[in-house]
Amino acid sequence: MSFDLRFTKGHGTGNDFVLFADPDGATELTPTQIAAVCDRHFGVGADGFIRAVRSTNLSAGAATVAEDPDATWFMDYWNADGSASEMCGNGVRVFMRFLIDQGLVELGPGESIAIGTRAGIRRVSHSDQGFEVDMGVWxxxxxxxxxxxxxxxxxxxxxxxxxxxxxxxxxxxxxxxxxxxxxxxxxxxxxxxxxxxxxxxxxxxxxxxxxxxxxxxxxxxxxxxxxxxxxxxxxxxxxxxxxxxxxxxxxxxxxxxxxxxxxxxxxxDGPDGEHVALSGPAELVFDGVLALA
CATH class of the missing domain: 3.10.310.10 (Diaminopimelate Epimerase; Chain A, domain 1)
Known part of the structure; x- marks a missing residue:
């Protein structure tokens, strides 16, 4: 049985991703399906796959909400081969652009928001040049x-x-x-x-x-x-x-x-040690629909 995956293609300095919104956590793709979507010959083609889920609707997101109640969105990130990954610095910026484009969050210039990842909370700030992500303590x-x-x-x-x-x-x-x-x-x-x-x-x-x-x-x-x-x-x-x-x-x-x-x-410097931040552009390229088995 197949279903239609409504997705957006985006990139941060050429590091490209397929993103889709699943606020309720109702559509969990298998590693095989994710690898097929990311395949550059037979799928959409991407370096990674990102699902936007409300943190309360994903087991991995519960810990991030407990850490910061403002982290209402979780970046469910997967590598191109279908393996789960902790997080992705370019991916967080593109994820933020996607949430704004989809009308899921509002973030004006100079404002910041908490995003949940498997590596913990990542705070993202909006600027005229793109986004900056506090990657936490290294x-x-x-x-x-x-x-x-x-x-x-x-x-x-x-x-x-x-x-x-x-x-x-x-x-x-x-x-x-x-x-x-x-x-x-x-x-x-x-x-x-x-x-x-x-x-x-x-x-x-x-x-x-x-x-x-x-x-x-x-x-x-x-x-x-x-x-x-x-x-x-x-x-x-x-x-x-x-x-x-x-x-x-x-x-x-x-x-x-x-x-x-x-x-x-x-x-x-941060209260818990030295932090490091990443800044750069994030672009959305096109939307599409893909039939998945």
Missing amino acids: RLAGGEPLVRAKGLPVARPGVGIDVGNPHVVVALADDDELAGLDLGYLPILDPAPDAGANVEFVVPAEPLVEAGVGRIRMRVHERGSGETLSCGTGAVASALAVRYWAGAGAPDVWRVQVPGGIVGVRMF
């Missing part, structure tokens, strides 16, 4: 796994960064090394994290800091999705890693260039 995940990637002649050490989902960031020497990677293949981590990780490869700009802003370029292989044009949490992790390597005096504001555009990252 942490070093520990260890320096060796990273092997197709096109990289020698394995390089990475640093583990946790921003609600796991990342390993690798520094490269120059743009030629960055361009020479074939991230259609899964990078190999040794030791391999139990839950996998997104893997970012970064090159510092020359100069690294300009007008008080750090500048880096990045490519990413996302866990469950492959190489994407942008990864919001990956941009955050990359800026944090480069600041960590740079040491004392490194800036707290960063400009991260990804294949799909540019996003901003800033670090700031």
Whole structure:
């Protein structure tokens, strides 16, 4: 038996998503169906799949409402292969644009709202340039796994960064090394994290800091999705890693260039530790209806 999925296609700096509104939590797709929707040849095509559900209508949302009663909407996020994920930085911004477009929330310039995710509450602010997401407290995940990637002649050490989902960031020497990677293949981590990780490869700009802003370029292989044009949490992790390597005096504001555009990252003190925020555009591209088995 088939049903019609009414969806919206959106993206944040080329990181693209299929979104649909299911306020009552009545339409739960299977991982196979999600992978079919995200397939770029036989489906709509996307890096991820997002269901908008009222937090009280989803078991995973109950904890976020308990943490913050204002988190009335939950971003039910899935990778392109149908696996569930904690959250997505670009996805949160596109999710916010979608909620506003659907008339589900109102958020004027300068206002903010709490959004529930599997990684906890994420507060989103609206600006004329797009949206900024407070990604919460970050942490070093520990260890320096060796990273092997197709096109990289020698394995390089990475640093583990946790921003609600796991990342390993690798520094490269120059743009030629960055361009020479074939991230259609899964990078190999040794030791391999139990839950996998997104893997970012970064090159510092020359100069690294300009007008008080750090500048880096990045490519990413996302866990469950492959190489994407942008990864919001990956941009955050990359800026944090480069600041960590740079040491004392490194800036707290960063400009991260990804294949799909540019996003901003800033670090700031919170009552529970240092927070990190991601800012950038969010666009909705088209609406459609897809018949699903």
